[in-house]
Amino acid sequence: MNLIDIGVLSKASGVATSTLRYYEEIGLIKSIARNGLRRQYHRDTLVQLALISLGKSAGFSLEEIGSMFDKDRKPNLPRPTLSERADELDRQARRLKTLSNMLRHVAECPAPSHLECFKFQKLLRAACPTEAARDVLRHAVKGSDA
């Protein structure tokens, strides 16, 4: 039997039943039968949920995730889009790594203020979104108050 009950799917996937119903409502997954009132899902849905969870943790919205698959649950993104998304993910991964380095550094650095630590400054500068911010940062370090 390839059909599984919503409760089983919920347990196996770690996704609440209310969430599964919600996902179905928005068309992200679908149940393929009913046993009485009860939804029955195809076993593959479990795999699909793994992909959804992965996509979510990568910062995609449910809508974006939905748009990555066609109605047969096959990925259907054009190649350029795929590479773009991959690049984006890589950038994001690097941002995370920067922050993690920063945190580890803060945990160890003995400098009285982190802004006085060259390494911290460097990490922070790398994290600045605008040139203006990087600039302020550069001057914030040398120039003192007033």
Add this chain to the structure above:
Amino acid sequence: MNLIDIGVLSKASGVATSTLRYYEEIGLIKSIARNGLRRQYHRDTLVQLALISLGKSAGFSLEEIGSMFDKDRKPNLPRPTLSERADELDRQARRLKTLSNMLRHVAECPAPSHLECFKFQKLLRAACPTEAARDVLRHAVKGSDA
């Protein structure tokens, strides 16, 4: 002069003025003076905003970000917490990398269905949150329908 107008801060940081006011309302940043009615911020706020943006992109809530600093805007997390957070970030970074690899692979793989591609299976399995899901995945591949 170390004071900057909200508009200037907004432009330099790329954060909308309404958002700056909102951040101030929830105590995440503070203005230190007024010019008439207008808020004036310390230049350092720009650095702080860079940190906030970094924290956000790392998936922290504004509340969590706020709790990382004491009232003088110095980081004030206990070391073990810092390392924990760093570990968490590293894990997340790896998840992102997995997904990006997956997307790149999908862009290139010639297999008719991705589930038939060993490499894809492996990546997907790595992404599964539960053992049950990994298990289904393993069998989904060998066993066919019905």
Add this chain to the structure above:
DNA sequence: GCTTGACCTCAAGTTGACTTGAAGTTGCAT
């Protein structure tokens, strides 16, 4: 045959992070 618990529907509530709108004020350039 009756209870129980897991499901059902549908509407409404929640949370986080903002944005928008209305109505008023102010600094600065002309």
Add this chain to the structure above:
DNA sequence: ATGCAACTTCAAGTCAACTTGAGGTCAAGC
């Protein structure tokens, strides 16, 4: 001195992603 863009407050609105609640149905074990 006047116009106006950029600010101000405060309340309300929005969006995604769920969760909760009320009231109902069903199937299986005792």
